[in-house]
Amino acid sequence: MKLIIVDDEKGVCFALEELFKSAGYDVVSVLNGEEALLSIREGSFDIAIIDYQLPGMNGISLLKEIKAVSSSTEVIIMTGFGSEKISVEAIKNGAFDFIAKPFNNEEIINRVSHVRDKINAQTIHNDGLGYYFSQSMKQVIDTVKTVAIIDTPILITGDSGTGKELLAKAAHMYSGRKGRFIPVNCGAIPQTLIESEFFGAEKGAYTGAGGLKKGFFELAENGTIFLDEIGEMPLELQVKILRVLQESEITRVGSGVPIKINARIIAATNKDLEKEIAEKLFREDLYYRLNVVRIRTKSLSERRDEIEPLSEIFLKEYAVKYQKKITGFTRDLMTQMINHTWNGNIRELKNKIENAVIFCKDDIISSLYLQLDMTSHTENTTNVNKLYDFLNLPDNITQAKRIIVEEFEQAFIMYHLEQNGNNVRNTADRIGLSRQDLYKKIKGFSK
Ligand SMILES: Nc1ncnc2c1ncn2[C@@H]1O[C@H](COP(=O)(O)OP(=O)(O)OP(=O)(O)O)[C@@H](O)[C@H]1O
Ligand SMILES: [Mg+2]
Secondary structure (H helix, E strand, C coil): CEEEEECCCHHHHHHHHHHHHHCCCEEEEECCHHHHHHHHHHHCCCEEEEECCCCCCCHHHHHHHHHHHCCCCEEEEEECCCCHHHHHHHHHCCCCEEEECCCCHHHHHHHHHHHHHHHHHHHHHHCCCCCCCCHHHHHHHHHHHHHHCCCCCEEEECCCCCCHHHHHHHHHHHHCCCCCEEEEECCCCCHHHHHHHHHCECCCCCCCCCCCECCHHHHCCCCEEEEECHHHCCHHHHHHHHHHHHHCEEECECCCCEEECCCEEEEEECCCHHHHHHCCCCCHHHHHHHCCEEEECCCHHHCHHHHHHHHHHHHHHHHHHCCCCCCEECHHHHHHHHHCCCCCHHHHHHHHHHHHHHHCCCCEECCCCCCCCCCCCCCCCCCHHHCCCHHHCCCCHHHHHHHHHHHHHHHHHHHHHHHCCCCHHHHHHHHCCCHHHHHHHHHHCCC
């Protein structure tokens, strides 16, 4: 559950951040409304706790803006003593609750856990766990719901970008387990750190080790550990994981004492594990341990009927994120999209739509903005190559310069957004703009 705290007093931010972290929330705190809006736009927060008195913007205006950017984020407003009027106004404007300062830890934790319960009850269907329209995917998600409550391992297979991680999260969510969901990319952990990352380390167990370090299994206690890309797991580690599965215990580096663990294991891969076994790259005994319940996600070409409804949902989400008024796709483009081979599956579909939304200047997306047969459409949609095509420029040098600069900026930003997987924060850092300025420029592309 993701939480954002907005208060201009650093001390309050710090104290609340610590409090909610220890209660198991994912917490971020910021000191003003503008930062809050930027983070919320990017981070899909479930809950925002905001102070009424903020520099430059009062809590009610911030509340309204948060609701405009992310209607599903629930807001709790912290008000000063004796501010009934404000509280009433807050609720009228869509706040979930308010809390009068000063309050104690227990009070605020209680208030927030009410919101959490409400969100948990309603999220299952729409928020974050994906949308399933086709008969075949509805069956898949039904299976996930059924097996979620038993503690056996689950193995999820399917092509890249088909939603394996999302299903793993859904299984965690439906399991009702109180602990955390810990995703681990099994191929990406350096050899030398494997032991301590997975099993933890005692204080001073190795050079550089500061205090006690909990490993992934301990972090996932009473929750779920998601072993992603299990096909990439080195053989030495496979042996160790097998032992954990057999004995339900781990031993921290530098300790001789085994610790009992209770973490649900879900593994995923886009590799053909049977083939890996034949080639002696994957242990057969581990495979049998993991392959108790097997779920296969379908590629987009096996569920073309989902392309249109998914595209519309993604379009809506990105139109809100980038504050654009775009209402749909041209029929022609949608037909192409339905027939396209999406090798990167849903991830690719999402990225293409996000990119199109960023650069779309019309109220409907056509193949001008979303091109299917090219990996990059950077060259095509801009005039940068035609920098010297004076015929198409106005004669007035100031006007001509302005047009060239605008086109250059757009092409430049488009290129870097693509390079950074449309991540606005990273792109802004990379090209030396503030996130705010980058959002402004993107918004300006529609004019
Ligand atoms: N049914 C769905 N509804 C909405 N979004 C989805 C759905 N399935 C996948 N996505 C989105 O597509 C992207 C890829 O999904 P995910 O990371 O779960 O795929 P994956 O199978 O784990 O991919 P990879 O093998 O590349 O790791 C994510 O942004 C995810 O939110
Ligand atoms: Mg994945």
